[in-house]
Amino acid sequence: MLIRVGDLDTHFTVWGEGRPIVLLHGWGTSAESLGTVAKALEDRFRVYALDLPGFGWTPSAATVWGTWEYASYVEAFMDRLNISVASLVGHSFGGRIALALAAKWPDRVKSLVLVASAGIRPRRGPLFRMKVGAAKLAKQVFSLPMWGRLGERVIAELYQRMGSRDYRNAGALRATLVKVVSEDLRGILSSVRTPTLIIWGDRDQEVPFSSMEIMARGIQGSRLEVFEGAGHFPFVDSPDRFGRLVREFLCQDSQ
Numbered sequence: 001m002l003i004r005v006g007d008l009d010t011h012f013t014v015w016g017e018g019r020p021i022v023l024l025h026g027w028g029t030s031a032e033s034l035g036t037v038a039k040a041l042e043d044r045f046r047v048y049a050l051d052l053p054g055f056g057w058t059p060s061a062a063t064v065w066g067t068w069e070y071a072s073y074v075e076a077f078m079d080r081l082n083i084s085v086a087s088l089v090g091h092s093f094g095g096r097i098a099l100a101l102a103a104k105w106p107d108r109v110k111s112l113v114l115v116a117s118a119g120i121r122p123r124r125g126p127l128f129r130m131k132v133g134a135a136k137l138a139k140q141v142f143s144l145p146m147w148g149r150l151g152e153r154v155i156a157e158l159y160q161r162m163g164s165r166d167y168r169n170a171g172a173l174r175a176t177l178v179k180v181v182s183e184d185l186r187g188i189l190s191s192v193r194t195p196t197l198i199i200w201g202d203r204d205q206e207v208p209f210s211s212m213e214i215m216a217r218g219i220q221g222s223r224l225e226v227f228e229g230a231g232h233f234p235f236v237d238s239p240d241r242f243g244r245l246v247r248e249f250l251c252q253d254s255q
Contacts, residue, residue, distance in 0.1 A: 005077045011057035012050035012077075016042030019110075020086040021250065023049040024074065024094025027118075027177070030056030037089060037235050040243030044251060048086075050077060052094070054173045066179040067119075071100035075108060087250055089113040092207065092232065096185060099215075102196075103188040112196040113246055116204055116232050120211035121184035189218025196222035197249045201230030201237060223249075 003010050013031055015038045023034040031049035038047040052070060054060035061069070074097060078086060087110045090098030095117025102109040170177045196219045200212045209226075216224040225245060230237035 003077070003080055005073060005080055008053055008059060008061065008073075010050055010053075010077060012048055013038070015039070015047040015049075016045055018045040020083045021045045021047045022074065022078065022083070022086045022088050023047065024088060024090040024097050025049070025052065025055065026092030026094055026116075027180075028055070029091075032056065033233075034089070034091065034235070036239050037243070037246070040239075040247060041250065044247070045087075048081070048083075050074075052097075054176065060172060060176075064175045064179055066176075067096050067100045067183050067185065068104070070097045070180075071104060074101055075105055078108065084108070085110050087111040087113070089115065089246065090117060091115040091235070092118050093180070095119065096180070096183075099185050099188065099192060102194050103185075103191040106191070106193055109194050111250060112192070112194050113249065114196065114198045114215065115234060116200055116207045117198065117212075117215065118181075118207060119183075119185035120214050121182065121186075122208065122211070186214055186218060189215060190220070192219045192222075195249075197246070198222055198224045199227065199234055199242070199245070200224070201227045201232065201234040203229060203231045203237075206232045 001012050001014060003012065011031070021041055023031065023037060025031055025033050030051045034049050038049055041047050051058040053065065053073060061073075065073075078084075085108055088098040088101065090096070090113070092115070095114040096119040098109075098112055098114065099117065099119050102112055198212055198216055198219075200207065200209060202209070212224055216222050227234040227238050227241065235242040
């Protein structure tokens with residue numbers, strides 16, 4: 001399906017009938033990645049999964065967005081579909097957006113499921129800061145016209161050596177990624193008052209357990225579940241357990 005949200009033609013998919021659930025995918029994926037989650041919930045809920053701007057079939061925004069712009073966009077998406085209140089299921093980058101939306105518009109969010117959620121900026125030591133500073137300096141130097149193709153190759157090699165996989169693959173969204181990951185949301189956790197379930201796989205190489213602990217401590221009354229043997233996509237690695245747990249949580253919250 002296609003709907004206009006602001007100035008963006010937004011692609012989304014809908015399953016089932018009942019109380020609305022909005023699924024928010026991770027960085028570099030799309031609504032399609034959460035299809036198994038939607039299937040586990042469709043017999044009890046009206047499930048919406050949208051391609052966030054810059055991913056799937058939804059075009060990028062004209063400007064560089066951060067977490068709060070994406071959260072405002074999701075709220076506008078809900079407005080366009082006349083969804084006054086919904087539960088949110090956010091994976092990784094989508095969890096960051098869900099957190100921001102729940103903190104700023106608590107009356108719009110009935111409950112939260114945060115899956116390997118991003119949003120806590122790790123503490124970096126002096127060695128890391130030195131490496132980043134050196135990389136920035138090298139980029140400035142080798143961006144000078146005098147270096148030509150050699151400069152381009154050196155900068156490309158820097159991206160390969162220093163950048164994360166997401167950073168290397170971000171393309172036109174690289175500035176957006178940099179803005180998003182620099183935003184630390186730990187300061188808004190106490191503003192999230194909605195029932196919250198946090199899920200993390202103990203083999204996750206993207207989001208550390210310490211971030212999940214910070215979220216669990218910061219969000220009053222939240223519940224943290226660790227999936228043994230699962231990685232960054234616990235709904236793929238442990239689909240039955242994931243579907244059962246999320247379903248029970250959301251059904252309990254609807255009573």
